[in-house]
Amino acid sequence: MDLLPSADQLDLARVAADFLAEELPRDRIRQRADESSSLDPHAWAGCADLGLFGLSVPEELGGAGCGVEEEALLFRELGRQVAPGPFLSTVLAAQLAVAVGDGDLVASVVAGKTAVGLAALRPGGTFNEHRVRGDLDLIDAVDAPLVLLLGPAGAALVETAQLGDVQPVPSIDPGVRLAAASGVDAPVSAWLPAAVQPLYLRGLVLTAAMLVGIAEACRDASTEYAKTREQFGRPIGVNQAVKHKCADMAVQAELGMAQVYFAAVSVASGRDDAELQARTAKVVAAHAATVNAASNVQVHGGMGYTWENDAHLFVKRVEVLENVLGGRTEHLGQIIALPAPQ
Amino acid sequence: MDLLPSADQLDLARVAADFLAEELPRDRIRQRADESSSLDPHAWAGCADLGLFGLSVPEELGGAGCGVEEEALLFRELGRQVAPGPFLSTVLAAQLAVAVGDGDLVASVVAGKTAVGLAALRPGGTFNEHRVRGDLDLIDAVDAPLVLLLGPAGAALVETAQLGDVQPVPSIDPGVRLAAASGVDAPVSAWLPAAVQPLYLRGLVLTAAMLVGIAEACRDASTEYAKTREQFGRPIGVNQAVKHKCADMAVQAELGMAQVYFAAVSVASGRDDAELQARTAKVVAAHAATVNAASNVQVHGGMGYTWENDAHLFVKRVEVLENVLGGRTEHLGQIIALPAPQ
Amino acid sequence: MDLDFSADQRDFRDQVRTWLHDNKPRHERPRAAAGIREYDLAWQRTQFEGGWAGISWPTEYGGRGLSLIEQLIWFEEYGRAGLPSVDANFVGLNHAGPTLMTRARDDQKAQHLRQILAGEVVWCQGFSEPGAGSDLAALSTRAEIDGDDLVVSGQKIWTSFAHVADWQELLVRTSRTGSKHQGITWVICDMHTPGIEVRPIRTMDGEAEFCEVFYDDVRIPLANVVGEVDQGWSVAMSTLSFERGTAFTAGQVRLASTVEQLIELAKERTGPDGRRPAIADDELARRLATARAEVAALRAMTYVGISRSARTGTPGPEGSIVKLYYSEMVKHVARLAMDILGQDGLRYVSRWVPGGWSGNYLYSYSQTIGGGTSEVQRNIIGDRILGLPR
C-alpha cells in the first residue's frame, strides 16, 4: 500500500504540466474567447505529439499503456491549467474505441486528428446501444465529428452530423463551448456496456481529478498572493482572515487529492466499492474546487473580480465540471443507496 | 414607525434583567442541578412580586396590562440568564386563562402560586378542544398542576394528575426537567382556539426572544473573554480568528433581535403576515443562538468545555428551545407554503 | 416598538406608488455606459421635476426635507416597482451629495447639490488605488500645491462610471509627513480636465462597470477642496457609513423580490430528481424558505437601523452589520439559483435581462468585495461595535 504517485508517475505529470504551462497558458482562454471552437489546433497537435491522447491506450495500438491512475494525474494538470478543449470526452472515446476494437478511431484520436465532444441528455432523453433520443446539451463539440454519451449503463459514440440542427449557446465559461441539439433521434455508432468497462466511473475519476487540479491551483494562487500583496504595511497573509482561508483551501485540496487517488486505484483495480469511491471523488473534489475557487476570488479582492485575473476562470470551470457526468444531488443519492465502503 | 423599544420598555427590561441577575444567577442552575424541580421557589415568588407573570394580564385582573412586545423583552432577559423554570408555559397559560375567563387561575398564576408545565405531543398524538391522546413529552412539569399544549389550531390546558404515570427522563439541560407520559387519554380543562387568540404564535415569539437573549449573551461573553484573556502576550481578541467570530456573533444577534421585534409587533397588531413573521423569528433566532452558543464554547477554548463555565448552559438551552413549539424543518415547511410577507 | 406608519406617511406611500406607476421608465435600459448615463440622468430628471428627488435632502438643495421614514418608504416602493438601481447616480446621491452637505462650503453646496438631484451631472468616486484597497489611507496619488491649483498625478481604480462622469470625489495625498491618515485631501475633480485618462476594467461577468483613472499633472482649483487641505480623511470618514446605511434599503427590497422569483422558478422547473418540481425537493425547499426568512429578517434589521438613525440623527457603525449580511446573502441567493438551474446554469445570460441567473451569479462575487470587503466589515464590527482590541 502506497497511495502516493510513484517517481515515474510524478515525472509524467511534471512533463505534462510543463507542456501545458508553455503551450496552453490560462491566458490563451482569454485570447481565444471569441473563437467558435475552444480547441487550440496548435496546442492540440502538441498534446498528440506528447502522447497525451494515447496515455492509456495499449502500446500495440500506439499508446503508452498506462492506466486510470496516470490519466488522473494528467487530468489534474489539465484542471490546474483550466485547459480548454474536449480532453475528457476525447480520451474516454479512445478507451471506448480500444474496447470495441475500432483501431482506426484509436489511431486517429491518438494522432490528435479526431476530437470527440461530450453530450449530455436533458431531462426526458434516453440512450442505449442502438439510439439516442431527446434533447442534448453539447460541450466542446464544435468541429468534433463525434460526441460521447456516458451513463451508468454504458457509453455511446454518436456522429455529430446525425444530431440535426446544432445551435451554439452562450457559455458561462470562456474556455468551454456549449451547444444544443433538439429532438435528436440518432443511431449510436459505437457502444461500450459498463459491465465490460465502467467508462462512466473512469469519467468521474478524471472529472474529479480536474476539479482537484483547480482546487490546488486556487490554493496556490491565493497563497502566492497572500505572500506578496501588501496592505497596512504587511503581506495580507499575516491576517488570519486570509491565512485561515488559505489553510482551509489546503485542507480541501488535500482531501480531494487523496480521494481521487483512492478512487483511481479503486476503478483501475475493480474494487467492489469502485462506484462508491468514484462518486465520492466527484462530490468531494467538486466541493473542494467550489469552495477554493470562491475563496480565491475573495482573497484577491477587487483584482479577483477582473477578467484579467485567472480567478474567474476557475470559478467558471468548476461550474461546468460540477454539472458534467451528474451533479452533487445525483451522486449523493447513489452514495447513500450503495453498500457501505469496503 | 420606530421598531426599537421605547424608554419605558427599556426600563422594564432593565428592571427584569437586574432582578434575574440577582435572584436567578446562572450559577443557580449548577447548584440546583440535582433537585427534582428546576423551579426555584424563592426566585419564583420574587418574580411574582415583581409582576412578571402578570405582565400582559389586564390591569383589572391584577396584571400590568402590557403586550407581546413587553413580554418579548422580558423573555429575552430570561434567555440571557438561561433562567430555569416553566416561564413560557406559565405566562402563556395566564393569557389562556384571561381569554377563557378563568379569573381564579389568572390570579393564582399572577401570584406565583400556580406554575404550568409545557407538554409536547410525540408522533402520532393528537389534541383538540376535548381531549389529548397519545404519548407526551413534558417540560418542567414537576410540581405543576397543569400542563399547556400549543398547536396551530389552539391551546389546551390539561391537569397533570390526568396524565397517568409520568416518568422523569434525564435531561440534556441541567436547567430543564423532562418527563414522559405514555398512552395518555385525558380531558382538556380549558381550550383557546387560535382564531380567538393565536397563542401558538405568541409562544413562537417568546421562544425566539429567549433564543435571541442567548445569542446576545454568548456574543457578550465571548467579547468580554476576548478582551481579557491573553495568549502570546496580547488579548486573544486581536486575532481575526476570534475577532471575526465575535463579529459574526454580533451580526446573528442583531438579526435575531430585529426579527423578534418585528414579529412581536406583527403578532400584537394582527398583521396579515403575523404567522410568517413569528415562524421566521423562531427560525432566525434559533439559528443565531445555535451558531453563537457553539462559537462561544470555541472562543473560550478549554474553559468553555467545563461545567463551571456558562458556555454549556447556553448550548443546552438552545437545544431545548430549538425543539420547543416545532423545530427548524417544521417552520421552514410552513414558511415556504405561506404567502410572501406583506 | 411600532410598525405603524402615520396617516401622513401612508398618504405619502400611496402618492409614491401612484407616481412611480405612472412615471417609471417604459423603455429598456441600455447596456453601454453612455446609454446608461443618459437613461439614469433622464430618469433622475423625471423624479426631480415630479418633486420626488432627495426625499430626505433639505429643501434648500431641492430636496423634499422629509425624514428617514419617508426615505425608507420611497426606497421600498421604488424596489417593489421593480425599478433599476440608481447606478450612475449612486455616488452623487448616496455619497458625494451627503458629504458636501455635511462638510462643504456654501458656494460648493450651491454649485453641486441641486445639479445632482436634478439629474444634470454624474459623479464618480476616486478613493481606491491599486496599492490602497482595504488599506484606503495608504493612497499615494499625489497633489502638489501650485499657485491656486492642486496638481494631481497618480492612479485610481474601481471607479464606476468614470468614463461618463462629470465630477469626481477625489482623495489625494498632499503631505507625507505624519501618519498615513494625515496629509490626505478631499477634492472635487472636474472629470473633463486635461490630463485625465479613463480605462475600463473588464470584470468576471464580461461587463466593464469599473474603470481605472490615470492623472497626469491634472490641475484642480484649490477652491474645490472640501474641508481643509490635509484634513480629507475625516471628510471621507464622515460619510462612509452612509454608504452602509439606508442605501441598502432598495437593494434589500430587490433581494426580497429576487427570492420570490426564485420560489416561482422552483415551482416551474423540474428538480434534481428529473421528475418532481424543484420545490418538492426537501433541501431546495428549505433553502428557499431560509432565504425567505433571512430576507424578512434583513428587512427587520433595516427598520431597526432606520429607527436607530432617526433617534441618533446619523448612521452608526451598525451599518456594517447590514452591509456584511446583505452582501453575503446576495451571494447565497445567487448560488441557490444556480443549484436550482443545474446544467442550465452553464448557459450565460446577462444579469440585465430576465432569467439572467448565471450572469447574476458571476456578478454576486463583487458584492463581498466592493464597498469594503466582508473581512473589513468584520474588523469594523469587532473594533467599533464590540470594542475589541486591535
Place this chain on the structure above:
Amino acid sequence: MDLDFSADQRDFRDQVRTWLHDNKPRHERPRAAAGIREYDLAWQRTQFEGGWAGISWPTEYGGRGLSLIEQLIWFEEYGRAGLPSVDANFVGLNHAGPTLMTRARDDQKAQHLRQILAGEVVWCQGFSEPGAGSDLAALSTRAEIDGDDLVVSGQKIWTSFAHVADWQELLVRTSRTGSKHQGITWVICDMHTPGIEVRPIRTMDGEAEFCEVFYDDVRIPLANVVGEVDQGWSVAMSTLSFERGTAFTAGQVRLASTVEQLIELAKERTGPDGRRPAIADDELARRLATARAEVAALRAMTYVGISRSARTGTPGPEGSIVKLYYSEMVKHVARLAMDILGQDGLRYVSRWVPGGWSGNYLYSYSQTIGGGTSEVQRNIIGDRILGLPR
C-alpha cells in the same frame, strides 16, 4: 499509487482480526477513572502478552518492529472490531513513548518503554497551564535546581487520567532568560511524589475526564530530565506531530462506523415530517451521504499521510490537516445525529452507552479544542505547510 497490501500484510490483517475477535474484552467498560485504568491496563497487558502491543515499536522495547502499514492495519481492525479508544494508555503509547524513543537516554528507555507496552503503567501529560493554552511556550510552572533534584511548583490543566496515572511527561520552566521557548525542560514526573495534588475538572457532558494538577515543591530527580535542562521545547516539539498523525486512524475508523450507525438510525426512525423514515427526507439523506463521502475521503487522506510518512520516515505538518478535518467532522456528525433525533435529542444519554447520541454531541465540542484548537491547526497549516508570513 497502490492500495494493495502484500501477501504478508494480508496475512497479518487476518491474524489481527482473528486475535482481536478471540481476545477482545467481553465485559462492560467501567465509567469511573479507577475502573477505566484497570480495564485499559488489563486489555493492554492482554495485547502485550499476545504479542500485539506496539506494532511499529522496535523489538528492543517489546514492540513488533513492523512498519507503519502494519500499524495502519492494526488500527483499522481495532476500530472495525468496535473496540474502545486506548484512553488511559493514549499518552504512553502515542506521545510519551515515541518521545522517549526519540530523545531519551538508554536507561530511561529501558526503564519505561516496555512498561508502557506491557500495560503496567499509565502516563499523563503535563503541558497546558491555565495561562498557557494555545500559547504553550508561555508556561510558567517553575522548577529550581536543588542538588540532584528539580523542585517544581505551579499548576497544570487538562491532564487526562492524572488522578490514576503513574508517570507524567511534564514541561517546566527552568530559566526565564532568553525567549519564552528557551528555558523549558521536559522531565519525567512520578505522579506519586509528595506535593502533587490532583483535582478533577467537571466538563460540559457532566463527566470528569480532565484534571488540574497542582505542584507544591515537588522534588523530581534531575536524572529524569529528557534531553538537556532548558532544551525541553525541542523535545516537546519533536513528537507533537505524532499526536496529529496516525493516532487518528482508529478514531477515523470509529467515525466511519458512527456514520453507518447513523444511516441505520435514519432508516428506523420517523423523519421530521412525522410520516416517512428520516432517510426519506432529501436533506437528511444528503447530509448522511455527504458524511459517508467525507469519511471515505478522510480514510484516503489517512492513507496518503501514512504513505508520506513511510517515505519520509516521520510525520509531517500535514497531520494538522487530518486533525483539523477529523475534529470538525466529528462535530458535524454529532450535530447530524441530533437533527435526526429531533425532540428525543433532549434526553441525555451518556456517550458510553449505545444510543448515546446526546452525550456524544456534548462531548464533540471538545474535539476542536483539545490537542490544539482548530484555530491553532489553521495557523500551523498556514505557516508550516503553505509558508505564509507570520
